[in-house]
Amino acid sequence: xxxxxxxxxxxxxxxxxxxxxxxxxxxxxxxxxxxxxxxxxxxxxxxxxxxxxxxxxxxxxxxxxxxxxxxxxxxxxxxxxxxxxxxxxxxxxxxxxxxxxxxxxxxxxxxxxxxxxxxxxxxxxxxxxxxxxxxxxxxxxxxxxxxxxxxxxxxxxxxxxxxxxxxxxxxxxxxxxxxxxxxxxxxxxxxxxxxxxxxxxxxxxxxxxxxxxxxxxxxxxxxxxxxxxxxxxxxxxxxxxxxxxxxxxxxxxxxxxxxxxxxxxxxxxxxxxxxxxxxxxxxxxxxxxxxxxxxxxxxxxxxxxxxxxxxxxxxxxxxxxxxxxxxxxxxxxxxxxxxxxxxxx
Amino acid sequence: xxxxxxxxxxxxxxxxxxxxxxxxxxxxxxxxxxxxxxxxxxxxxxxxxxxxxxxxxxxxxxxxxxxxxxxxxxxxxxxxxxxxxxxxxxxxxxxxxxxxxxxxxxxxxxxxxxxxxxxxxxxxxxxxxxxxxxxxxxxxxxxxxxxxxxxxxxxxxxxxxxxxxxxxxxxxxxxxxxxxxxxxxxxxxxxxxxxxxxxxxxxxxxxxxxxxxxxxxxxxxxxxxxxxxxxxxxxxxxxxxxxxxxxxxxxxxxxxxxxxxxxxxxxxxxxxxxxxxxxxxxxxxxxxxxxxxxxxxxxxxxxxxxxxxxxxxxxxxxxxxxxxxxxxxxxxxxxxxxxxxxxxxxxxxxxxxxxxxxxxxxxxxxxxxxxxxxxxxxxxxxxxxxxxxxxxxxxxxxxxxxxxxxxxxxxxxxxxxxxxxxxxxxxxxxxxxxxxxxxxxxxxxxxxxxxxxxxxxxxxxxxxxxxxxxxxxxxxxxxxxxxxxxxxxxxxxxxxxxxxxxxxxxxxxxxxxxxxxxxxxxxxxxxxxxxxxxxxxxxxxxxxxxxxxxxxxxxxxxxxxxxxxxxxxxxxxxxxxxxxxxx
Numbered sequence: 001x002x003x004x005x006x007x008x009x010x011x012x013x014x015x016x017x018x019x020x021x022x023x024x025x026x027x028x029x030x031x032x033x034x035x036x037x038x039x040x041x042x043x044x045x046x047x048x049x050x051x052x053x054x055x056x057x058x059x060x061x062x063x064x065x066x067x068x069x070x071x072x073x074x075x076x077x078x079x080x081x082x083x084x085x086x087x088x089x090x091x092x093x094x095x096x097x098x099x100x101x102x103x104x105x106x107x108x109x110x111x112x113x114x115x116x117x118x119x120x121x122x123x124x125x126x127x128x129x130x131x132x133x134x135x136x137x138x139x140x141x142x143x144x145x146x147x148x149x150x151x152x153x154x155x156x157x158x159x160x161x162x163x164x165x166x167x168x169x170x171x172x173x174x175x176x177x178x179x180x181x182x183x184x185x186x187x188x189x190x191x192x193x194x195x196x197x198x199x200x201x202x203x204x205x206x207x208x209x210x211x212x213x214x215x216x217x218x219x220x221x222x223x224x225x226x227x228x229x230x231x232x233x234x235x236x237x238x239x240x241x242x243x244x245x246x247x248x249x250x251x252x253x254x255x256x257x258x259x260x261x262x263x264x265x266x267x268x269x270x271x272x273x274x275x276x277x278x279x280x281x282x283x284x285x286x287x288x289x290x291x292x293x294x295x296x297x298x299x300x301x302x303x304x305x306x307x308x309x310x311x312x313x314x315x316x317x318x319x320x321x322x323x324x325x326x327x328x329x330x331x332x333x334x335x336x337x338x339x340x341x342x343x344x345x
Numbered sequence: 346x347x348x349x350x351x352x353x354x355x356x357x358x359x360x361x362x363x364x365x366x367x368x369x370x371x372x373x374x375x376x377x378x379x380x381x382x383x384x385x386x387x388x389x390x391x392x393x394x395x396x397x398x399x400x401x402x403x404x405x406x407x408x409x410x411x412x413x414x415x416x417x418x419x420x421x422x423x424x425x426x427x428x429x430x431x432x433x434x435x436x437x438x439x440x441x442x443x444x445x446x447x448x449x450x451x452x453x454x455x456x457x458x459x460x461x462x463x464x465x466x467x468x469x470x471x472x473x474x475x476x477x478x479x480x481x482x483x484x485x486x487x488x489x490x491x492x493x494x495x496x497x498x499x500x501x502x503x504x505x506x507x508x509x510x511x512x513x514x515x516x517x518x519x520x521x522x523x524x525x526x527x528x529x530x531x532x533x534x535x536x537x538x539x540x541x542x543x544x545x546x547x548x549x550x551x552x553x554x555x556x557x558x559x560x561x562x563x564x565x566x567x568x569x570x571x572x573x574x575x576x577x578x579x580x581x582x583x584x585x586x587x588x589x590x591x592x593x594x595x596x597x598x599x600x601x602x603x604x605x606x607x608x609x610x611x612x613x614x615x616x617x618x619x620x621x622x623x624x625x626x627x628x629x630x631x632x633x634x635x636x637x638x639x640x641x642x643x644x645x646x647x648x649x650x651x652x653x654x655x656x657x658x659x660x661x662x663x664x665x666x667x668x669x670x671x672x673x674x675x676x677x678x679x680x681x682x683x684x685x686x687x688x689x690x691x692x693x694x695x696x697x698x699x700x701x702x703x704x705x706x707x708x709x710x711x712x713x714x715x716x717x718x719x720x721x722x723x724x725x726x727x728x729x730x731x732x733x734x735x736x737x738x739x740x741x742x743x744x745x746x747x748x749x750x751x752x753x754x755x756x757x758x759x760x761x762x763x764x765x766x767x768x769x770x771x772x773x774x775x776x777x778x779x780x781x782x783x784x785x786x787x788x789x790x791x792x793x794x795x796x797x798x799x800x801x802x803x804x805x806x807x808x809x810x811x812x813x814x815x816x817x818x819x820x821x822x823x824x825x826x827x828x829x830x831x832x833x834x835x836x837x838x839x840x841x842x843x844x845x846x847x848x849x850x851x852x853x854x855x856x857x858x859x860x861x862x863x864x865x866x867x868x869x870x871x872x873x874x875x876x877x878x879x880x881x882x883x884x885x886x887x888x889x890x891x892x893x894x895x896x897x898x899x900x901x902x903x904x905x906x907x908x909x910x911x912x913x914x915x916x917x918x919x920x921x922x923x924x925x926x927x928x
Contacts, residue, residue: 037454145640166629331447334455
């Protein structure tokens with residue numbers, strides 16, 4: 001290996017690591033707020049990439065139908081969850097969150113998709129179609145389980161993941177797609193060629209991180225999420241809704257997941273089930289960070305991206321083995337530091 | 346009685362007989378073979394998840410070790426499959442031991458995520474190793490044969506699968522109904538308590554994990570010789586998720602649930618495509634949605650719903666020789682001597698230079714206002730916390746580095762301020778957990794039913810202690826059904842099962858009615874008369890003052906006073922601590 005190859009690998013690793021970092025941030029956020037280990041995070045990525053690719057071809061993506069179905073199901077579940085007497089009170093908000101928003105996104109997709117307005121518009125439409133799915137999923141699957149243990153939530157998350165992969169096959173088909181780059185340019189820096197897409201990814205990642213930081217520091221909603229993460233009961237006592245926080249956390253995860261999908265669509269072919277492995281790498285990073293630290297998760301994600309890039313060069317068939325084995329020394333260290341024998345119910 | 350004893354055997358023979366009825370389509374029998382194999386894996390997972398309170402997504406990978414071992418040994422080394430069987434079991438068990446040794450120390454969801462990580466890794470290892478044929482796998486695995494007859498068709502193979510499942514079920518049931526099995530079952534909600542009766546928590550977790558690994562190995566072996574070829578695809582994470590799904594749906598606390606749901610699951614796999622039209626995608630959608638729905642509506646799984654209202658089984662207690670007893674310490678001799686005990690939490694000194702004795706045949710009360718450091722002192726004496734300074738001698742011997750297990754071995758029996766019983770086990774079984782250190786039988790002996798004589802002795806002792814505390818009537822009820830006060834008394838019976846020289850009781854009278862308190866006081870007096878040393882933390886002053894020989898009063902982590910009840914009542918410092926200063 002010479003310096004040029006190393007530089008190329010580093011570039012690959014950093015770009016992939018940036019996407020893993022976004023996913024890891026979502027995982028940490030959702031876990032802190034809801035105690036859910038968000039296994040289906042990767043499905044948002046796949047849905048995002050596939051919707052983006054379909055829009056690029058001028059088709060209305062399957063996610064429009066899926067969103068309609070999820071919205072209606074979440075609406076019904078929301079009604080079923082409440083007593084009939086309180087329906088008038090909750091109806092406007094529930095309908096707004098589960099039906100109206102969805103209808104607007106779907107209508108926009110139907111009107112704008114055939115016009116083929118370019119990658120930026122496609123990206124916006126994709127976000128509008130995929131993001132609202134996340135709070136609907138929370139309402140459907142997790143809200144009734146709010147009191148359950150982390151382990152039960154984890155198993156439920158695996159169930160949601162399975163269902164979403166199946167839905168992905170139904171609504172997007174078995175074919176793989178690749179999306180167009182935002183900017184079709186590249187620069188040379190010495191022997192290195194840097195694609196504009198790589199820069200777009202890095203900038204988008206930095207932007208999202210900055211926005212998240214601002215959101216958590218400066219906005220009331222962001223502080224409310226932090227409060228729930230620190231102390232669920234205390235947050236409820238001062239009037240922060242746990243369910244509302246959960247939906248907000250899921251919305252952020254859905255948004256960032258879909259955006260990650262749009263960002264990596266030009267780099268690799270995405271199938272309906274590709275999300276899982278991508279999401280798992282975000283997991284490796286999140287776990288290394290103890291599911292607790294945001295900067296830790298970002299740093300770990302970069303390490304995962306770099307390890308993956310170099311492993312692909314040296315031992316291609318064992319790339320995935322090496323990436324997932326990275327977690328083991330970390331788990332070992334963590335287990336040596338932790339005190340075992342706590343009671344688990 | 347005879348029926349109950351032999352019905353599993355009858356059911357096995359009946360199932361085999363049905364498989365050979367020519368009118369039963371071969372398709373169904375093939376399905377039954379798959380179900381049986383899946384049920385063996387799920388059985389192990391139920392032990393891990395339902396009883397051991399751990400989660401593993403990696404059982405399919407362990408199954409892969411069993412399958413690949415026999416595939417390699419029979420195709421490459423030309424070994425007979427029956428000789429490869431022990432190797433399959435051993436390799437899968439060893440694999441479980443190795444991955445367990447670095448993941449089992451993790452708790453809760455970290456453990457679950459750890460198993461996901463190695464399940465994914467192992468899948469790619471299987472798919473990329475030349476030794477096991479990469480993604481193509483290994484072909485040409487010989488069929489199992491009995492007396493020279495190869496078991497080629499599904500009906501004959503069903504005999505092997507059915508017997509394999511029956512043996513797995515038998516061994517697992519036997520294991521759970523044994524000394525080591527109770528240690529595994531205590532992991533759900535009672536780990537801290539069982540540790541203080543000498544159970545090695547790490548050991549119990551590993552035992553459950555390796556047992557499940559060996560079962561997965563058996564399933565892998567059966568799978569390999571049924572398919573006659575192996576490749577990585579059934580041994581990945583999705584396989585592991587399927588098995589966990591089955592365990593959750595069946596009800597992780599119940600062995601029979603494993604069989605029930607594997608049946609339902611495989612049936613579903615056949616019927617869904619017919620119901621919903623072609624295409625495998627609906628299957629995963631329905632699986633995923635069903636999994637969530639079951640967690641929402643029946644978190645205990647389906648089996649308990651079927652069992653609802655079933656009568657409670659009574660355990661027969663046979664007279665048996667008493668368990669070996671500890672040599673008694675002569676009354677008046679010091680059992681416990683604490684000197685200069687100190688414990689800091691960061692800058693906070695919770696316990697500062699506490700020292701006192703407890704002698705055989707006396708009851709010492711440890712009292713003090715809330716936050717005085719009584720519980721911390723208790724935890725120092727029982728090895729739950731390590732002291733920052735100071736020394737503890739027991740029966741004249743210095744104890745260095747006390748752990749809950751070593752405290753139990755030394756002869757310190759304890760109860761807990763917050764009751765720690767295994768909610769799903771019967772009262773009697775909870776009490777029997779106290780006698781863990783007085784038995785020897787290991788897991789293998791238990792599976793083969795070689796531990797029955799010792800078990801009879803343990804249960805005779807447990808029944809005796811339970812009768813002594815007045816709860817003989819409740820012996821067969823699940824522990825969770827008792828009132829809180831009664832659960833405290835069960836904890837005392839459990840502590841007595843250890844045959845302790847020193848009994849540490851943390852608020853034993855809390856939640857008891859007047860009559861029950863008097864009965865408890867009478868019991869403690871009787872134990873004192875027998876030469877037991879008793880240290881109790883208690884808030885009920887009447888109870889303490891009438892019962893104890895001496896009192897140690899703590900306030901703000903320091904010893905405020907010691908003396909008889911009358912001395913303490915008259916001590917101005919104590920009055921000030923409890924009632925505030927006299928203005």
